[in-house]
Amino acid sequence: MSHVTGTSVHVETGHGHGPPPRARHWALRAGWVRAAWMTGFFFLLGLGIVVFFRWLGGYDPTLDWEPVIVVAGLTMAPLGFLAGLGGFDYWVSYALGSPTRPEDHSGHGAYTWRDYFRVNTDHKVIGIQYVSSTVFFFLAGGLMAMLVRAELARPETEFFDTQTYNELFSVHASLMIFLFIIPAFAGLANYVLPLMIGAPDMAFPRLNALSFWLLPIAGIMLLASFFFPGVGAGWTNYPPLSTEQPFGNVFFSMAVQWAGASSIMTALNFLVTIITMRAPGMTFWRMPLLVWANFTTSLLVVIATPFIAGSQFFVMFDKVMHTNFFDPGENGYALGYQHIFWFYSHPAVYIMMLPGFGIASEVISTFSRKPIFGYRLMALSLMAILVLGFSVWAHHMFVSGMATYLRVPMMVTTLLIAIPTGIKVFSWLATLWEGRLHFSAPMLWALGFVSMFVIGGLSGVMLGAVPIDIHVSDTYFIVAHIHYVLLGGSLFTIFAGIYYWFPKMTGRMYNERLAKIHFWLTLVSFNATFFPMHLIGVQGMPRRVATYEPQFGDWNLFISLSSFVLGASFMIFVYNVIVSWKSGPPAPANPWRGMTIEWLVSSPPPVFNFDEVPQVVGNPYEYGVKGARHAILNGDRAAAELEPVRST
Amino acid sequence: MATHAEAAEHHHGPPVANQSSRVDSRVLGMFLFIASEVMLFGAFFTAYFFVRVVAGSPWPEPPFHLPVFVAGVNTAILVTSSFTIHWALQSIKRDNRAGLQAGLVLTLALGIVFLLTQVREYSRVGFNPGDGAFGTIFYGLTGLHGAHVFVGLTLLTFASIRAFRGHFSAAHHHGVEIPGIYWHFVDVMWIVVYVTIYIL
Ligand SMILES: [Cu+2]
Numbered sequence: 001m002s003h004v005t006g007t008s009v010h011v012e013t014g015h016g017h018g019p020p021p022r023a024r025h026w027a028l029r030a031g032w033v034r035a036a037w038m039t040g041f042f043f044l045l046g047l048g049i050v051v052f053f054r055w056l057g058g059y060d061p062t063l064d065w066e067p068v069i070v071v072a073g074l075t076m077a078p079l080g081f082l083a084g085l086g087g088f089d090y091w092v093s094y095a096l097g098s099p100t101r102p103e104d105h106s107g108h109g110a111y112t113w114r115d116y117f118r119v120n121t122d123h124k125v126i127g128i129q130y131v132s133s134t135v136f137f138f139l140a141g142g143l144m145a146m147l148v149r150a151e152l153a154r155p156e157t158e159f160f161d162t163q164t165y166n167e168l169f170s171v172h173a174s175l176m177i178f179l180f181i182i183p184a185f186a187g188l189a190n191y192v193l194p195l196m197i198g199a200p201d202m203a204f205p206r207l208n209a210l211s212f213w214l215l216p217i218a219g220i221m222l223l224a225s226f227f228f229p230g231v232g233a234g235w236t237n238y239p240p241l242s243t244e245q246p247f248g249n250v251f252f253s254m255a256v257q258w259a260g261a262s263s264i265m266t267a268l269n270f271l272v273t274i275i276t277m278r279a280p281g282m283t284f285w286r287m288p289l290l291v292w293a294n295f296t297t298s299l300l301v302v303i304a305t306p307f308i309a310g311s312q313f314f315v316m317f318d319k320v321m322h323t324n325f326f327d328p329g330e331n332g333y334a335l336g337y338q339h340i341f342w343f344y345s346h347p348a349v350y351i352m353m354l355p356g357f358g359i360a361s362e363v364i365s366t367f368s369r370k371p372i373f374g375y376r377l378m379a380l381s382l383m384a385i386l387v388l389g390f391s392v393w394a395h396h397m398f399v400s401g402m403a404t405y406l407r408v409p410m411m412v413t414t415l416l417i418a419i420p421t422g423i424k425v426f427s428w429l430a431t432l433w434e435g436r437l438h439f440s441a442p443m444l445w446a447l448g449f450v451s452m453f454v455i456g457g458l459s460g461v462m463l464g465a466v467p468i469d470i471h472v473s474d475t476y477f478i479v480a481h482i483h484y485v486l487l488g489g490s491l492f493t494i495f496a497g498i499y500y501w502f503p504k505m506t507g508r509m510y511n512e513r514l515a516k517i518h519f520w521l522t523l524v525s526f527n528a529t530f531f532p533m534h535l536i537g538v539q540g541m542p543r544r545v546a547t548y549e550p551q552f553g554d555w556n557l558f559i560s561l562s563s564f565v566l567g568a569s570f571m572i573f574v575y576n577v578i579v580s581w582k583s584g585p586p587a588p589a590n591p592w593r594g595m596t597i598e599w600l601v602s603s604p605p606p607v608f609n610f611d612e613v614p615q616v617v618g619n620p621y622e623y624g625v626k627g628a629r630h631a632i633l634n635g636d637r638a639a640a641e642l643e644p645v646r647s648t
Numbered sequence: 649m650a651t652h653a654e655a656a657e658h659h660h661g662p663p664v665a666n667q668s669s670r671v672d673s674r675v676l677g678m679f680l681f682i683a684s685e686v687m688l689f690g691a692f693f694t695a696y697f698f699v700r701v702v703a704g705s706p707w708p709e710p711p712f713h714l715p716v717f718v719a720g721v722n723t724a725i726l727v728t729s730s731f732t733i734h735w736a737l738q739s740i741k742r743d744n745r746a747g748l749q750a751g752l753v754l755t756l757a758l759g760i761v762f763l764l765t766q767v768r769e770y771s772r773v774g775f776n777p778g779d780g781a782f783g784t785i786f787y788g789l790t791g792l793h794g795a796h797v798f799v800g801l802t803l804l805t806f807a808s809i810r811a812f813r814g815h816f817s818a819a820h821h822h823g824v825e826i827p828g829i830y831w832h833f834v835d836v837m838w839i840v841v842y843v844t845i846y847i848l
Binding site for chain 1: 661662663664665666667668669671672673676677680681683684685687688690691692694695698699702703704705709777778780781782783784785787788805806809810812813815
């Protein structure tokens with residue numbers, strides 16, 4: 001932006017902004033010390049704001065802890081943390097009209113482990129920050145699942161009172177959805193997407209850094225909710241159940257705001273990056289399917305996420321400010337919440353699935369040594385899912401008491417989505433057909449995904465049919481379905497992606513044997529855990545209840561034991577990753593003989609990705625096609641011009 | 649990539665990215681952000697729809713009245729500010745710094761008058777957010793919009809500071825143009841809020 005020299009004589013103004021960072025006192029320098037005191041300072045500021053306005057309005061008591069926690073604790077303090085860490089430094093100095101500091105790239109790249117704990121503008125560092133912290137929240141959410149299963153091993157209450165049980169499964173779901181699946185995909189894409197399209201970084205690197213640092217805030221809020229009980233209405237947080245929860249329910253509402261803001265900012269960044277920063281020759285029809293997948297996902301995020309933000313504002317206002325969005329006694333409309341919530345949360349199912357489709361396409365094509373079957377149809381079916389995904393939300397509300405005439409249209413659109421999804425499944429199968437299959441760990445996870453996702457998709461079609469849905473609503477059949485889709489679907493592709501790009505991200509190979517053991521143990525224990533839930537669900541075992549009829553006892557004991565094996569299987573992954581990252585054998589630039597651009601640079605890639613932006617000359621998946629190339633890097637050009645280059 | 653360490657020595661920055669679209673990335677980013685904001689308003693309007701159309705809440709709920717005339721004057725003020733920001737942008741495009749500064753200051757003043765009028769309206773309107781779903785929706789939508797005016801004013805304040813400190817020129821004026829786009833959005837959104845809440 002505007003570079004001003006000559007006229008500007010402004011130097012250091014002393015606090016919170018201004019170049020250069022090294023000259024500052026240690027307590028004023030961007031970092032954890034400043035983050036600590038600014039968190040406290042902003043909390044006090046928030047406290048002052050609340051007290052001032054309550055005094056102004058003549059409310060009694062002037063110091064009320066509930067608004068203080070919402071405004072000072074859950075809004076201002078996190079802002080202070082971000083400001084202290086340095087998330088806003090550049091913008092503050094820009095806004096105050098200081099001369100634009102020439103970019104010295106001091107915030108770029110990671111040279112020691114400390115560089116992962118600061119505001120870093122390198123998309124590769126941010127990608128690793130994302131993936132590592134989401135794995136942390138995955139383990140935390142997984143631990144809660146273990147506690148839930150421990151409670152459910154016997155029909156009576158064993159370990160927890162019912163409110164604590166409700167909070168365990170609610171926070172489990174919230175962590176897995178908002179702090180694991182959605183941001184884990186964002187993290188993987190953050191790392192590889194700019195490389196794949198031949199961009200030196202994301203379009204807005206500082207915004208990218210900020211969107212990462214919003215995540216730990218949201219995660220800590222959800223974890224802290226155990227000290228402020230109230231997140232016990234499920235991740236769906238329906239009123240009036242949620243508005244009648246204890247005060248701590250606001251921790252869910254606010255965590256969703258922070259995580260949602262993070263995902264909107266990232267999505268916006270992906271969209272602008274994909275539209276404006278593709279390498280020469282990289283037309284939309286030459287983009288790898290992972291890029292297509294994140295393009296459609298980001299559109300979904302930008303359009304849909306504000307709806308869950310709205311829905312959680314309404315619940316919080318009804319709770320804290322005693323408004324009447326959902327109070328029927330005051331002309332409010334409780335069912336409206338479900339419409340608004342699912343208008344986000346059904347598309348969110350695709351936000352949690354489409355990036356996984358992209359990863360599966362990359363992996364399956366590379367390990368089958370064949371071009372992806374029906375590339376254009378794969379991309380178009382993503383767009384079809386995007387459009388159809390907005391027309392089906394009320395299939396979550398068949399038994400809610402909504403207008404009955406909405407049922408059949410929503411059923412029809414729901415079943416229609418099986419068509420683009422089916423196109424994708426058949427395209428993967430056709431890609432595998434007569435391919436030279438290599439069953440490395442990423443491929444195993446991708447194949448596991450296709451098979452598990454088909455099971456989840458079939459139960460989804462069953463649930464889309466109104467009569468079946470009415471019968472199994474709020475039973476374990478739903479729990480089975482969602483876990484086949486989100487665990488067998490999203491989680492499996494996340495692991496496919498992590499193993500696939502692990503050599504690229506860390507520069508080291510993981511232990512293939514352990515990765516395979518991890519896969520098979522997860523696959524078997526996952527099915528042992530969740531398949532029986534279909535059966536007890538059809539027999540009528542209700543979900544979200546700490547106790548159940550003794551007739552379901554045997555199955556539940558079996559499910560709980562299997563789930564502990566499932567939980568343990570992830571320890572293999574954690575061990576493998578930590579040990580391989582420290583001392584695995586060095587990875588070559590292209591261990592899988594992939595064609596997309598991220599494999600043309602070293603592992604890990606140079607700090608600025610490329611010395612020169614690559615030239616794209618062909619399709620991304622021309623495996624086994626003689627002489628075909630996707631892209632050429634500097635120095636290669638003369639050689640490439642001699643070879644016959646296939647293009648469409 | 650044996651030459652990487654060596655290359656890093658010579659290169660002190662990333663390669664220049666290929667510009668694969670005619671659209672400026674910052675302008676595109678602002679439009680996408682506005683799309684997201686429109687959907688946030690959409691969530692509030694959906695809640696309004698459910699309260700008024702589906703639940704059939706009377707509008708305005710007796711015995712309350714909405715100050716249609718005062719809000720109408722306020723609408724005129726905000727619409728005028730859209731023209732002044734446009735004037736500011738056109739001025740700097742012709743390298744007219746005085747016009748830029750005057751346009752920004754006028755816009756800021758009009759925006760502040762709008763907000764103050766709204767605060768005054770809140771204190772005199774005679775009901776609060778807890779008075780039925782009617783009060784909730786009224787304060788919800790006008791409050792959401794007011795928050796956006798506040799954000800817009802903050803952005804314009806930054807642009808003004810920079811304008812007075814000698815930034816921006818005929819060649820570089822994204823720092824005025826982008827907050828300006830946001831300001832137009834805030835303006836258009838108000839017209840929708842005014843028509844649906846006060847008039848219909
Ligand atoms: Cu759905």
